[in-house]
Amino acid sequence: MRGPRALWQAWVRRSRTKSPWIVHFDCGGCNGCDIEILDTLMPRFSAERFGVINVGDPRQGDILLVTGPANLRNAAVLRSVYDQMAEPKAVVAVGSCAAHGGVFRGAPNILGGVGELVPVDVFVPGCPPTPERILEGVIAALPLLAEPRTARQATGGPSPMSIVMLEPREEEVVRVPAS
Amino acid sequence: MSRLPDCTTVSPEGLLDAVGALRHDDWRLVTASCVPHRAGWMVLYHFERGERLQHLRIEVPAGGSAPSIGAHYGAAFLVENEMAELQGLPVSGLAIDYRGRLYRDFDGPEGWVHGPRGEAISALEAAGLTRLDACVPVVDGREVRAGTTRVPEPPEPSTNGHGAAGEAGGRP
Amino acid sequence: MTRTVVPFGPQHPVLAEPIQLELTLEDEVVVDAIPGLGYVHRGIEAEAERRPYDEDLPLLERVCGICSVAHAVAYAQAVEVLAGVEIPRRARLLRTFWFELTRVHSHLLWLGLAGDAIGFEALFQSCWRVREDVLDLFTATAGNRVIIGVTALGGCRRDIPDTLQPTIRAGLDAVERGLAGIAPFVLGSEAVARRLAGVGVIPRNVALDLGLVGPTARASGVAMDVRRSGYAAHDELPVEPVVETGGDALARTVVRWREIGESMRLCREALDRLHRLPGPLATRVPPVLHGEAISRVEAPRGELFYYVLADGEPHPTRVRVRTPTFANLAAVLSMLPGTQMANVPVALLSIDPCLSCTER
Ligand code: SF4
Numbered sequence: 001m002r003g004p005r006a007l008w009q010a011w012v013r014r015s016r017t018k019s020p021w022i023v024h025f026d027c028g029g030c031n032g033c034d035i036e037i038l039d040t041l042m043p044r045f046s047a048e049r050f051g052v053i054n055v056g057d058p059r060q061g062d063i064l065l066v067t068g069p070a071n072l073r074n075a076a077v078l079r080s081v082y083d084q085m086a087e088p089k090a091v092v093a094v095g096s097c098a099a100h101g102g103v104f105r106g107a108p109n110i111l112g113g114v115g116e117l118v119p120v121d122v123f124v125p126g127c128p129p130t131p132e133r134i135l136e137g138v139i140a141a142l143p144l145l146a147e148p149r150t151a152r153q154a155t156g157g158p159s160p161m162s163i164v165m166l167e168p169r170e171e172e173v174v175r176v177p178a179s
Numbered sequence: 180m181s182r183l184p185d186c187t188t189v190s191p192e193g194l195l196d197a198v199g200a201l202r203h204d205d206w207r208l209v210t211a212s213c214v215p216h217r218a219g220w221m222v223l224y225h226f227e228r229g230e231r232l233q234h235l236r237i238e239v240p241a242g243g244s245a246p247s248i249g250a251h252y253g254a255a256f257l258v259e260n261e262m263a264e265l266q267g268l269p270v271s272g273l274a275i276d277y278r279g280r281l282y283r284d285f286d287g288p289e290g291w292v293h294g295p296r297g298e299a300i301s302a303l304e305a306a307g308l309t310r311l312d313a314c315v316p317v318v319d320g321r322e323v324r325a326g327t328t329r330v331p332e333p334p335e336p337s338t339n340g341h342g343a344a345g346e347a348g349g350r351p
Numbered sequence: 352m353t354r355t356v357v358p359f360g361p362q363h364p365v366l367a368e369p370i371q372l373e374l375t376l377e378d379e380v381v382v383d384a385i386p387g388l389g390y391v392h393r394g395i396e397a398e399a400e401r402r403p404y405d406e407d408l409p410l411l412e413r414v415c416g417i418c419s420v421a422h423a424v425a426y427a428q429a430v431e432v433l434a435g436v437e438i439p440r441r442a443r444l445l446r447t448f449w450f451e452l453t454r455v456h457s458h459l460l461w462l463g464l465a466g467d468a469i470g471f472e473a474l475f476q477s478c479w480r481v482r483e484d485v486l487d488l489f490t491a492t493a494g495n496r497v498i499i500g501v502t503a504l505g506g507c508r509r510d511i512p513d514t515l516q517p518t519i520r521a522g523l524d525a526v527e528r529g530l531a532g533i534a535p536f537v538l539g540s541e542a543v544a545r546r547l548a549g550v551g552v553i554p555r556n557v558a559l560d561l562g563l564v565g566p567t568a569r570a571s572g573v574a575m576d577v578r579r580s581g582y583a584a585h586d587e588l589p590v591e592p593v594v595e596t597g598g599d600a601l602a603r604t605v606v607r608w609r610e611i612g613e614s615m616r617l618c619r620e621a622l623d624r625l626h627r628l629p630g631p632l633a634t635r636v637p638p639v640l641h642g643e644a645i646s647r648v649e650a651p652r653g654e655l656f657y658y659v660l661a662d663g664e665p666h667p668t669r670v671r672v673r674t675p676t677f678a679n680l681a682a683v684l685s686m687l688p689g690t691q692m693a694n695v696p697v698a699l700l701s702i703d704p705c706l707s708c709t710e711r
Contacts, residue, residue, distance in 0.1 A: 026368050028391045031707050032416025032497045034368065035460060039486075042479040074369060074390040103413050106401075108394035128416065128497050181433055181642035207562045209647075210673035212658045223658065225645065230580050232645070254561045254681035258673075265397070 013146040016062075016088060019051025020142060023061030025081050027114055029068030032128035033095035037065055040131040040138075047135055058084040063141055065134075066118070069097040069110040075117050082118045087148035090141040093120045094134055096127045103127065186223075186234040194224075194237050195246055201226050202251040206233065211255070213262040219243065220268045244269035354382075359695065368706040372683075372699070376692060384687040386680060392710040399670040404430055404638065405504055407670065414672060415708040416497050417460065420446075420453045421650035423502035426670070428582060429659040430504050432644035434636045440584075441630040442506035447584040448621040449493070449501055450648075451614040455526070456485040457651035458607045458614075461703045462537065465604065468700045469546040474536050481529035488522045491515065506633025513626055520622065527615060537608050547601040551686040551698030554598055561681040565653020566610065567702045570595045570602035577649035588620055600701035607703075638665055650675055652703050674708035 026034050040047045041054055055061050058081045070078065082091070093114050096102035101112030114120060121144055124137035189197045206226040214221045219240040226233045239245050245262075247270050248255050259270045359372040371387035395414055399407045411426045412419040424446050431438060459482040466474030486496045492511055493499035501509045511519065537543060553563070558571035568575055569592055576592035578585045593609045595602040640661040648655050653675030660669040679702045690698050 026391070028393055029707065030413040030416040030419075030498075031368065031705065032413070032419070035416060036497060039479065039483070042483070043476050044480065044483045068391070069393065071389075071392060073392070077369065077390065103410055104393050104395070104398065107398035110393050127413075130496060181435065181644050183643055183645065205559070207559070209562070209654070209656055210671070210678070212669070212671035214660055214669045225656070225658070230577075252562065254678070257677065257680060 016145045017142045019053075020062040020138065020145060021053045021055050021060055022063045022065050022138065023056075023058050023081065023085065024054060024065045024067075025078055027066055027068035027070040027074050027078050027098065028110065029095060029097050033067035033098070036128045036131055037067070037094060037134055040134045045131040045135060047138070052138065058082075059086060061085050062089055062145055063138060064089065064091045064118070065094055065138075066091060066098050066114045066120075067094045068114075069101045069104045069107075069112055070114045070117060071109045071111060075111060078114065078117055088145045090121045090144040091118050092122045092124060092134075092137045092141050094124045094137065095129060096125060099123045099125065183223075183234050185232060186236055188236045188238075191237050191239055191243065191245055194235065195248065195250070197235055198224065198248045198251050201233070201235075204228070208248075208252040208255060211258050211262065213266040213268050215266055220245070220266060222262070222268065224248070239268060244271045246270075247272040247274070249274045368704075370704070370706050372687075372695075374687070374692070374695065379692050381687045381690050381692060381695065384684055386684070388706070388710050390710075391707045395711045396670055396672060400667055403665050404636070404640070404667060407667065408502065408504065409500060411670070411672070412498055412500060412502075414674070414711055415705055417457050417705060418453060418650045418652065418655075418708070419498045419500075420449050420502065421648055421655050422672070423500075424450060424583065425646050425648045425650075425655050425657045426659070427502050427504050428646035428648070429644045429657045430636060430640065431634075432646060433640040433642050433659060433661050434505070436505055436634045436636060438506045438634055439630045439632065441510075441625065441628055442632055443584040444621045444625050444628070445507045445509075445511060445632075446502065447588060448511070448618055448625070449489075449499065450583065451617045451621070452485060452488060454614045454651045455611050455618075456482050456489075457703075458611050459485065461607060461651075461700075462604070465547075465600075465697070465700055466543075468696050469543070471536075471540075471542060471546075474533070474540075474543070477529075477533045477536065481526060481533060484522060484526045484529055488519060488526070491518055491522065503633050505636040506631070508633075510632055511622075511625060516622060516626060520619075523615065523618060530611065530615075538605065543604070544601060547604055547697065547701070548597075548599060550600040550694050551690065551701050552597075552599045553682055553686055555596070557685060558598070558682070561685060562678055563653075563682050564678045565649070565651075565675050566593075566603055566606045567653065567679050567682055569593055570606045571598040572596040575654075577647045577654050580647065582646075582648055584621060584624075587624070588617055590617070600697055603701050603703075639663060640667075652676055652705055652708070653679065672711055674705070674711070676702070676705045676709045680704070680709060 024034070024037055038054075039045060041052065064082055064085060066078065093099055097104055098114050101110055104110050105112050111117070122137045122140045124133050126133055129137075187197070206228045209225040209227050209232070211225070212223045216238065219238060222237050222239065222245055224235040226235070237245065245268055247259055249259065249272065253274070256274050259273055262268045263270045263273075355376045356373060359374050369390035371390070373385045373387060374381050375383040395410060399410055402410060408423055408426065412423045414422050459478045463475045463478035463482070466472070466478060489499050490496055492515065493501050493509055501507055553567070553571045555572040558568050558573050563571070563573070564575070572594060574592045574594050576590060578590040579592070590613065593606050593613060595606050641663050643658070643660045646657045655675055656673035658669070658671040659667050662668040682702055683699055683704070686698055687695065
C-alpha cells in the first residue's frame, strides 16, 4: 500500500528518531553516572550536536536516562516521571547499579535495578560508563522511538523485552595482571 | 587495640550538662555515632576545637532513651533523627521529629503501598507477591502495570535484599 | 499576605540529585524550609558492616562519585589506625596528589553548575571543558575517569612511574591554561558578582553555631581546614585555609576558585617529591582488627568524618560516615528563611550539596 498517507507515516516515523530529548532521573546512585551523563552533553562529547537536549520536564522528553539502584522512596517518583512522558518513549538504564544494583546489591534499602519498575530498553554497563558508551546507549534506543510501545508490541516490532545490552569493548575490559 | 583518646563516659542523665559545658567552651559538634550494643545502644558524641577532638560516650540500656542535645546544638536534629530511625534508639525532646521517616518510609501518589518498608515487604511476602508488585500504581481502580518488564533475577540467596534492615543475612 | 506551602523537588533541573524541600512562602519570600530526604538512601553504613574490610573500600568509594577518593582515604586511614600501621611516604604523596586533583575537578564541576543555575551557560560549558582535562589526568594515572579506585588499605593500589611525570605535568599545564582562560568570567565578571552577592548570607557566628564545615564555613570567615591536621602528606605540604568574610554565595565562589589554584600547587609539589622517591606502595594490614578509630579528611565540600568500630571479626562492627553536606544542610535551613523564591536554587546550590553523600 503506497500513497500519500503511507508516505506521511513513513516520514513521521523517520522524524521521530531524530533529535531525542532526554530526561535524566537519579534513582539513588552515587553521582558518578549522573555527572557522566552531564559530561555527555558538554563540549568534548557534545551530544547536543545530534539535537540531544536535557530537559527537566518529563512531558517533553523522549528518552528517560535512569541511574542508580532505586529504593522504595524514589521508585514512586521514577514511575511517575515515566508515566508522564508521552509515547513514543524509550528507557536507557545507565550504569551497573541501574541494571541490577551493582555494588549496592543486597544493601538494606535498595530494590536492585530499575528494570523492576520501568520497562528498560537499553542497559549501558559500567561503573560509571564513559560518556561515549552513554551516547552509544542513547543511539541504540533511537530506532525504538519510531513507534509507540503499544504499536511496537502489536506489530511484532522491537518489544520491551528485546533488550539491547551493550557489550564491553576490548579496551574497556580491565585485566588484572598476574601475581 | 586502639581506643579513642580523650573519651569520657557519662551517664545519659548527665549528658546534657556535659554537652552544655562543651558548648560554653566553643567546642563544635562534629557528629554523633550510635552503635547497637548489648541489647541497648552506645552513643558517642564527637566534638572539635582547633584541630583537637574530644568525645563523650553514653550507654543506653534496652528500653531507655537518649536526651536530645538540640538545646545546645540546634543542628543536631538531623543526626538524632538518623539514630532514631536507623539504629532504633529513642531520642527524647527532638525539635524537628521525622518520626522514623527521615530516610526509609516511602511515599507516593494514592494507590502506592505506603508505610515503613519492613511492614510493606512482610505484608507483600505474606501475600505471595514479589517486589515488582509492590510498585504497581492503581489508577481509577485499575492496576497500571509496567507490562512485561520484569528482568529475571539472578539467582541469589533467598533472604538477600528482601528483608528489612539487619535481617538480610551475612555474606557467605 | 498569603501563606503557601510549595514542594520544591524531588525531580528538578538545578540539581542532578533528588531532594525535596517543603518551602512555606509568604508571597514570594520563604519563611520556613523543611528538607525531605531519603530519595538517595541506600543503607551503605549497614551494608559496610557485612562486608570484609577490603571489600568495603569499593563500596564506600561509591558513597559519592564526585569525592570518591576522599571517602576511600578517610576509611583507609581509620583502618590503618586500628591496625596500628604507618603507610609509606610514597603512598602518602600519591594519596595527596589524587585527592587534590579530585578537589580541582569537584570545584570546577560545582562552578559549572552554579553558572547553570544563574543562567550563565558559557561559564557552565567552559568549566566543564576544563574539567575534562582534569579527568584526562585521572585516566592517564588511574585508568578511569570518575571513580578511580586507587586507594588500598595500608597505601595505594597504583603508582605513578617517573616516566609518566612529563605527561602529567603537560596535563597540569593544560588545566592551568584552561583556568586562566575562564578566570575573567569568574572573578572579573559583573554578571556573576551581581547575581551571587548577598544571596544566602551566613554570618560568622551562625556558621560557628551550626558547626558548618568546608568552603561554606571558610566563606563566612571561619578558618578551619582539616588538612592542617597533617593527614596524608600534608605534614610536609602544609596548607593555609582560604578564608573570605562575605558569607554569601559570592564569597563561597571566591573561596572555591582560590582553592583550585592552591590544589594545583599541591599537586605539583607532590609530583616533585615523588620523583626518584624509592619505596613500597603499601603496608600490609591484618584482616582481623580490634578497637575503635576515627579519621577526618578535608573533602572538597568540607570535613569528612569516619568512625570505625572493630570487634575482632573479619568485618567492621560499625562504620559511621558523617559527610560534609550532612553538616552543611543546617546552613540551608538557616539561610532560606527571608530569601526570595527565585534565589532558592542559587542559595541551595551555593553550599555545593551532595545528597548521595548525605543520605548514604
Ligand atoms: S553504576 Fe557505579 S558510578 Fe554509576 S551510580 Fe552506580 S555506583 Fe555510581
